[in-house]
Amino acid sequence: MDEEVPVRRRDLVTLVVLSLGGGIALTSWMLSPQLSPQFFNAVLVATMLLAFFLFIPVMGIRLFLEDEE
Numbered sequence: 627m628d629e630e631v632p633v634r635r636r637d638l639v640t641l642v643v644l645s646l647g648g649g650i651a652l653t654s655w656m657l658s659p660q661l662s663p664q665f666f667n668a669v670l671v672a673t674m675l676l677a678f679f680l681f682i683p684v685m686g687i688r689l690f691l692e693d694e695e
Contacts, residue, residue, distance in 0.1 A: 633685070634688075637684060637688055641677060641680060644676070644684070645673045645674075645676040645677040645680060648672070648676045648680075649670070649671075649674075649675075649676055650672075650673075652676070653665065653669045653672050656668065
């Protein structure tokens, strides 16, 4: 595989938005939403978990959409 896939700023913004929104939703589902260090920590952990698992699908979708054009 000699082809490199560049990571664009739009890909990273999409990943951050999806991860942050999903992290807040996942944490709100598990804990009651409140301003506390425990809730903030849970949001951070859920966001990092989603960012880790969503990086490859986000890049794959972008490559699939570029091939369609």
